[in-house]
Every structure is written in C-alpha cells, then in structure tokens.
Amino acid sequence: MNEYDSELVAGLLEKEDYQRTEQAEEAQLILLNTCSVREHAEDKVHARLNNLKVMKKRNADVKIGVLGCMAQNLKEDLLKSKPFVDIILGPDSYRKLPDLLAQPVESIENIVDTKLSRMEVYDDLFPARREGINAWISIMRGCDKFCTFCIVPFTRGRERSRSIESILEEVQRVRDDGFKEVTLLGQNVNSFLHDGHRFPELLQEVAKIEGIERIRYTSPHPQDFDDDLIAIHVQNPKVCNHIHFPLQAGSDSVLARMNRTYTKQHFVDLAHRMREQIPGLSISTDMIVGFPGETEADFQETIAVMNQVKFDTAFTFKYSPRPGTKAADFEDSVPEDMKQKRLEQMIRLQKEHTLYRNRALIGNTLEVLVEKDSKKSEKQHQGRTRSNKIVIFDKAGEQPGDFVNVEIVDAQGITLFGRIVA
Ligand code: SF4
Structure with missing residues (x-):
C-alpha cells in the first residue's frame, strides 16, 4: 500500500x-x-x-x-x-x-x-509507476476490523471503496502502459463495497480487460472470504491461484483476544475448500507468536493448524505492542525468550511445509512471467508462477514481461529452479 x-x-x-x-x-x-x-x-x-x-x-x-x-x-x-x-x-x-x-x-x-477522511480514495489521481511487470492498484482504503494488535484503523481511518469505473479506468491505463499483471490493494481488500458492488464482481470486471493476464489481490480478511470469491478463482484463470490468507493465530482464545472475528475451524474449513476447488492453489499467511496471554497450549494449537493447512509460505512475527492499540494494555505478556523459542519452532515448521509444497511441483511445467535477472547470475532469469512461486531458469532470449513455460527441476527454500520448455 x-x-x-x-x-x-x-x-x-x-x-x-x-x-x-x-x-x-x-x-x-x-x-x-x-x-x-x-x-x-x-x-x-x-x-x-x-x-x-x-x-x-x-x-x-x-x-x-x-x-x-x-x-x-x-x-x-x-x-x-x-x-x-x-x-x-x-x-x-x-x-x-x-x-x-x-x-x-x-x-x-x-x-x-493529519486529518483522516471518510471519503478520500484518490479516485481521480493516477500514480506515476516505475516498474513494468506488476501494477499495484488501490481499490479501498482504511479498516473497520480493529484487531487489537493493529494500529492501521487509527492511522488509516474507516473503510471506503473506490468506484468500479475509476478502478477499471486505472487498469486500462496500466494495460496501455504495458503491464501484464495487476495487484488490487486494500487493508481489507475483500470487504470492497461500492454502490452495492462487492469484491467478486469487481474481480469479474477487471478480468474482462484484455491484455491483463494476471490478477492478484492483497490482503483479504478471512471473515469476508466466502464461496463466491472461491468461485471467481475457479471460473476465471486470470485471477491467480495464490491467496494470501492471514491466520495470525490458531487458538480460538487468542483469536478472540486479537478480535479477529473468526474461529480456527472457520479458517481451516475455508482453506480446505479453497485447496479442493482451485487447481494448483498456493496459500500464504501471516502469523504472530507471543500475543499477550498465549499459553504453550495455545501455541501448540497454532502449530496444529499449520500442520493441517500446510501453508506454502508464512510471514512470521514476534508480537510487539504498538502504543495506542488495545492489546498494548493487555497483561500476561509472554517473556521475550519464550517468544523467540516459539518463533524459531514456527519458522522451522514452515520451512518444512514450504519445501513439501514446492517439491510436489518438481516435474510439473508451469507458466512463468519473466520479471528480472536472477540475483545470483545475469545468465538466469527470475520469474513468477501464477501461484506466486519464484522460479529461476537459464535465459534463452526472452525479455521481462514475457510468458514462458518452465519445467520445475528442483526446489530449495522458497525458490523453484527450472528449464524452459517449448
Ligand atoms: S490486521 Fe488487518 S484487518 Fe486487522 S485491524 Fe489491522 S489492517 Fe485491519
């Protein structure tokens, strides 16, 4: 954002x-x-x-x-x-x-x-973009969820959405500028609502724009995720098979103290339905360890949910209080060394799951959008699959912005390695 x-x-x-x-x-x-x-x-x-x-x-x-x-x-x-x-x-x-x-x-x-507005969505302003592969497009601003650990509702104000017309105009502009991929952005992207139009409708309209080949969005809130949204992924391959699905914690009592407004069962059921219905889906998540009052049993519940869902990747954080939030006043803080221990356990487990998911792709041929030179060698490209996996492969004359088919031959950490196939 x-x-x-x-x-x-x-x-x-x-x-x-x-x-x-x-x-x-x-x-x-x-x-x-x-x-x-x-x-x-x-x-x-x-x-x-x-x-x-x-x-x-x-x-x-x-x-x-x-x-x-x-x-x-x-x-x-x-x-x-x-x-x-x-x-x-x-x-x-x-x-x-x-x-x-x-x-x-x-x-x-x-x-x-620093006056916050209930209206401002910068509908008529268009960004000056620099990079030519993925264009970020803000579709809504602010957040009404008030998770107890988060400062965003206080710094970015109430939820409000742009009109579909202005979003589509911006998508057409970036298409005309050569972008192949757009990422729709919002603090709670799937609570988009404008004149009765919901997020799945918006995705459908964006997908109609020719020349835009990939549509991503971030970050959805599990409470606002429903079967209509899953169906859009199934019906429209332009809507990429990657979902960032922030769990934060896998214990109902911690989720309640965080005011996340869903239970672990709701989350796990949705994740299973997504994986069942959307071919080749990858799921990433955000996790917080050491939230005030998190017991060892709570933490083990979180580990159990991770084992059930086996996320493709996770952004993991130790809780740190943000002044001005409700959780900053909570007692029962978890000692720092305990937070660190839990974080390390979580990271170890996530590495196993990432490798498990990525190794399952070895032997598959995937469509990759070429992004840039690989960090390690200028003879190799770095690209991305629809499922948001990074792939490294030898150059063969293609340019950033090209689509190529790549057979996956290896997986290390979060990175896939492959070779171009005809
Ligand atoms: S974590 Fe996300 S949903 Fe929760 S208050 Fe912050 S921005 Fe809103």
Whole structure:
C-alpha cells in the first residue's frame, strides 16, 4: 500500500512539474512515506531522518517531509524530536502537498495535516509507476476490523471503496502502459463495497480487460472470504491461484483476544475448500507468536493448524505492542525468550511445509512471467508462477514481461529452479 501511495504522490508532483532524481543530494524535496505497523519500520524511519538532518545542515533549502502512518500516529513526537522536518502529512492528506509546497513555511500549522477522511480514495489521481511487470492498484482504503494488535484503523481511518469505473479506468491505463499483471490493494481488500458492488464482481470486471493476464489481490480478511470469491478463482484463470490468507493465530482464545472475528475451524474449513476447488492453489499467511496471554497450549494449537493447512509460505512475527492499540494494555505478556523459542519452532515448521509444497511441483511445467535477472547470475532469469512461486531458469532470449513455460527441476527454500520448455 505504501509503494502505491508513494507512486500516487509522485504522480501528483509530476503534474506540478516536479522531476524525480535518483540522487538524494540533488533533491530539493525529500519525502519519506512511512509505516507504523511494526516498531522496526518506525526505527528505520527515525534512522533515515537522522541522516537527512545532516543533509539539511549542508543545504537548508531542501524540504523534508514525512508522509503516511507515522506522520499520522507520531506527529507530536516528530515535531518535537525532528524539528528540521518541514512537512507532516497523514495518508488522507496527500492532495494538500502541491499547495503546501507553493507556500512559504511560516508556522507549524502550515505544514502539518493529519486529518483522516471518510471519503478520500484518490479516485481521480493516477500514480506515476516505475516498474513494468506488476501494477499495484488501490481499490479501498482504511479498516473497520480493529484487531487489537493493529494500529492501521487509527492511522488509516474507516473503510471506503473506490468506484468500479475509476478502478477499471486505472487498469486500462496500466494495460496501455504495458503491464501484464495487476495487484488490487486494500487493508481489507475483500470487504470492497461500492454502490452495492462487492469484491467478486469487481474481480469479474477487471478480468474482462484484455491484455491483463494476471490478477492478484492483497490482503483479504478471512471473515469476508466466502464461496463466491472461491468461485471467481475457479471460473476465471486470470485471477491467480495464490491467496494470501492471514491466520495470525490458531487458538480460538487468542483469536478472540486479537478480535479477529473468526474461529480456527472457520479458517481451516475455508482453506480446505479453497485447496479442493482451485487447481494448483498456493496459500500464504501471516502469523504472530507471543500475543499477550498465549499459553504453550495455545501455541501448540497454532502449530496444529499449520500442520493441517500446510501453508506454502508464512510471514512470521514476534508480537510487539504498538502504543495506542488495545492489546498494548493487555497483561500476561509472554517473556521475550519464550517468544523467540516459539518463533524459531514456527519458522522451522514452515520451512518444512514450504519445501513439501514446492517439491510436489518438481516435474510439473508451469507458466512463468519473466520479471528480472536472477540475483545470483545475469545468465538466469527470475520469474513468477501464477501461484506466486519464484522460479529461476537459464535465459534463452526472452525479455521481462514475457510468458514462458518452465519445467520445475528442483526446489530449495522458497525458490523453484527450472528449464524452459517449448
Ligand atoms: S484487518 Fe486487522 S490486521 Fe488487518 S489492517 Fe485491519 S485491524 Fe489491522
């Protein structure tokens, strides 16, 4: 979402005749688009701002801005601890940027705007995109779920969706710019609702656009996932056979304290129905260990769900309290060494499952979209299957953006290795 928002802001500034530079030293304006979802992300921004302070000392004319969730969440702290920051704008205030830049900065009120909106979806603004394979397209903003560990509802405000017409216009634009793949984005992407039109309908309409070959979306919430959405995957192969399906925890009591609004059985049943019905489906997930009050028995329940679903990949995190969230006030915190032990056990198990899923693909021929050179050798390409698996294979004259059929010959970690077949 932040990548998309950065492209949106770049688009807004390009309309005002700003030009992008690759060298920070050449810039007259430097904007950091920030994330508050984990402490680590915030620490990185603080470190980056400390570097920019040095730059500002050398060149007092450079304007420095903080955008996004940290601007929303930590504006008081930023104003106090980083007085050299000129502009602080929350995620619903980007439209103000050109006007602010045109004004002399006279007072703090001139440069801070973090008002959240119930309407803003940037329907009429189009991002300035750089990379030519996958285009991110925001379809809804905000979140009404209020998971107790998450700061997003406070930094990004209430759920609101774009119109289908404006989304389709943007998809057509990116198709005309040569993109083959789109990823529809939202904090709760499958709770999309505009004028009575739901998410499965939107997917159906996007799939009608010729030239767009792959459609992905992230992140859905299990509570809003239903059989209509599974059916869209089955009926329309353009809607990729990969679903990011965030479990977070596999114990009902932890799920209830997290306010995730589903039970583990609901989750497992849905995952089984998805796998039964969608050919070659891969499922990725997000997991949190060490949520306040998580007992060893709770953790073992989570492990049991992982063993049942056998996710293809998982993003695993140790819980860390985010100030301002409900869970930050919960007691019974899990000791740090216990969190670490559980995290390591979870990672070991997930590695086994990833290998199990990926080895099952050896001998299959899969359609791969060529993305870029492989990190290890310029003689090899890196591409992606519809099921979102990374594949490395020798080059044979194809270009990024081409589709090739690749026979999978090996699997190591999260990566598949293959050779092009006719
Ligand atoms: S669904 Fe929960 S985790 Fe996801 S953005 Fe909303 S509050 Fe945060």
